[in-house]
Amino acid sequence: xxxxxxxxxxxxxxxxxxxxxxxxxxxxxxxxxxxxxxxxxxxxxxxxxxxxxxxxxxxxxxxxxxxxxxxxxxxxxxxxxxxxxxxxxxxxxxxxxxxxxxxxxxxxxxxxxxxxxxxxxxxxxxxxxxxxxxxxxxxxxxxxxxxxxxxxxxxxxxxxxxxxxxxxxxxxxxxxxxxxxxxxxxxxxxxxxxxxxxxxxxxxxxxxxxxxxxxxxxxxxxxxxxxxxxxxxxxxxxxxxxxxxxxxxxxxxxxxxxxxxxxxxxxxxxxxxxxxxxxxxxxxxxxxxxxxxxxxxxxxxxxxxxxxxxxxxxxxxxxxxxxxxxxxxxxxxxxxxxxxxxxxxxxxxxxxxxxxxxxxxxxxxxxxxxxxxxxxxxxxxxxxxxxxxxx
Amino acid sequence: xxxxxxxxxxxxxxxxxxxxxxxxxxxxxxxxxxxxxxxxxxxxxxxxxxxxxxxxxxxxxxxxxxxxxxxxxxxxxxxxxxxxxxxxxxxxxxxxxxxxxxxxxxxxx
Numbered sequence: 001x002x003x004x005x006x007x008x009x010x011x012x013x014x015x016x017x018x019x020x021x022x023x024x025x026x027x028x029x030x031x032x033x034x035x036x037x038x039x040x041x042x043x044x045x046x047x048x049x050x051x052x053x054x055x056x057x058x059x060x061x062x063x064x065x066x067x068x069x070x071x072x073x074x075x076x077x078x079x080x081x082x083x084x085x086x087x088x089x090x091x092x093x094x095x096x097x098x099x100x101x102x103x104x105x106x107x108x109x110x111x112x113x114x115x116x117x118x119x120x121x122x123x124x125x126x127x128x129x130x131x132x133x134x135x136x137x138x139x140x141x142x143x144x145x146x147x148x149x150x151x152x153x154x155x156x157x158x159x160x161x162x163x164x165x166x167x168x169x170x171x172x173x174x175x176x177x178x179x180x181x182x183x184x185x186x187x188x189x190x191x192x193x194x195x196x197x198x199x200x201x202x203x204x205x206x207x208x209x210x211x212x213x214x215x216x217x218x219x220x221x222x223x224x225x226x227x228x229x230x231x232x233x234x235x236x237x238x239x240x241x242x243x244x245x246x247x248x249x250x251x252x253x254x255x256x257x258x259x260x261x262x263x264x265x266x267x268x269x270x271x272x273x274x275x276x277x278x279x280x281x282x283x284x285x286x287x288x289x290x291x292x293x294x295x296x297x298x299x300x301x302x303x304x305x306x307x308x309x310x311x312x313x314x315x316x317x318x319x320x321x322x323x324x325x326x327x328x329x330x331x332x333x334x335x336x337x338x339x340x341x342x343x344x345x346x347x348x349x350x351x352x353x354x355x356x357x358x359x360x361x362x363x364x365x366x367x368x369x370x371x372x373x374x375x376x377x378x379x380x381x382x383x384x385x386x387x388x389x390x391x
Numbered sequence: 392x393x394x395x396x397x398x399x400x401x402x403x404x405x406x407x408x409x410x411x412x413x414x415x416x417x418x419x420x421x422x423x424x425x426x427x428x429x430x431x432x433x434x435x436x437x438x439x440x441x442x443x444x445x446x447x448x449x450x451x452x453x454x455x456x457x458x459x460x461x462x463x464x465x466x467x468x469x470x471x472x473x474x475x476x477x478x479x480x481x482x483x484x485x486x487x488x489x490x491x492x493x494x495x496x497x498x499x500x
Contacts, residue, residue: 025449025451025453025454025457025458027447027448027449027454027458029443029447065461067454067457067458067461070456070457070460073457073461095464098463098464101464110466113467116438116465116466116467117438117439119439121439121440121443122438122439122440160466161464162463162464162465162466162468164471164472166471167471167473167474168471170467170468170469170471172466172467174466215466217466217467219467219468219469221469221471225433227437227469229467229469231466231467255437255467257433257437262437315412315414315416316412316413354412354413357412357413357414357441357442357445357446358413358440358442358446360413360440390439390440390442390443390446391446
């Protein structure tokens with residue numbers, strides 16, 4: 001099953017390779033990152049990283065972009081990482097105009113700014129910002145998943161377009177309908193991101209209701225080497241098998257480039273319904289309705305943010321400073337390590353060194369500050385050392 | 392603390408002594424193409440490193456035209472239609488220089 005993505009890519013390469021001689025333009029690109037995550041042991045907590053993907057982690061992606069004509073293109077991407085082989089992209093674009101593109105297939109629905117850079121070859125630190133984290137934050141099992149783990153890949157259709165009002169102002173939009181996030185139960189606490197991306201059920205939807213969303217963005221060229229982008233995103237859908245429990249994700253993003261300095265910032269918030277008709281499933285007392293019965297649902301809110309500055313200091317050395325964090329508010333399961341309100345703030349100082357064009361080393365140190373953790377832990381350190389190749 | 396400073400300075404000096412960046416050294420490019428390269432370096436490094444387009448095996452001018460058009464339509468690319476001629480001028484020259492038998496120009500290999 002897990003080799004299907006690779007087989008699909010290989011078959012596509014095999015089928016389309018002869019067509020290259022007939023002027024269909026193929027471009028094969030890939031990324032490989034190997035990262036080592038180390039979190040020092042402490043006497044009070046001998047294994048702070050026990051619930052995350054520490055040690056060595058490898059991420060590999062192979063992408064085939066096919067420009068069929070000036071109006072049509074296709075992309076297929078196979079990924080190998082912590083979840084094994086997966087299809088990260090398998091879609092076709094058809095452009096009627098710059099302002100109207102139709103994408104169908106399996107893709108990352110447009111949301112926020114980081115989605116475009118989720119590939120480890122395209123972001124300068126080893127790991128992702130906390131609101132987009134997918135398994136690298138410490139104490140992951142205690143805290144739960146991030147606001148919207150990236151890459152979020154789904155099946156569906158997306159309309160998008162871009163328009164330049166003049167050389168200095170670009171407007172773009174995207175609107176999608178996709179299968180949506182999942183939980184393979186009708187009594188969920190939260191979205192199950194593993195079920196949402198698993199190939200086990202053949203990437204099919206778990207309910208019959210599509211999720212909808214989109215993004216609008218504005219990019220202004222303030223000076224010859226100064227750009228500013230602002231964007232707003234939203235996703236809404238139902239995630240349980242009966243399509244009764246809903247989630248809403250909202251996001252705002254900012255990108256500023258001045259000379260060679262990049263500043264990126266995003267804020268994400270997700271409100272997720274939880275099945276609530278059983279007090280025994282919760283740590284805190286649920287609020288009863290007027291007739292004394294329990295409501296069918298309550299909700300939790302997760303929000304997160306990051307601010308990141310990338311500063312080249314030499315031609316082959318960038319320094320990166322990032323502040324990110326995440327909070328959770330809402331009832332918990334009995335025995336949870338989280339209070340009703342809990343959160344984490346993290347500072348990261350990192351560097352990226354270019355050994356050779358397309359081959360880089362990444363190193364970073366991270367300091368976590370926790371609050372609302374019942375085990376009394378309030379600080380952690382983590383260190384990353386990795387190598388990434390783009391080809 | 393002193394050890395950390397010494398280690399940091401040593402690493403910086405080491406990096407400075409061996410500088411091979413993701414991009415090209417503009418000083419090694421034909422002067423007429425430097426503004427086009429600067430435009431390329433500014434526009435095409437927002438979402439990915441410069442090694443992506445520089446290491447790709449695209450060799451035909453037509454393919455570059457379609458490739459750049461696809462990139463231009465990415466959200467927030469900042470690549471306006473007016474930027475395209477300059478980008479293509481550099482990329483077409485770069486592809487030809489890479490293929491040249493004299494070993495490439497300006498670190499193109």
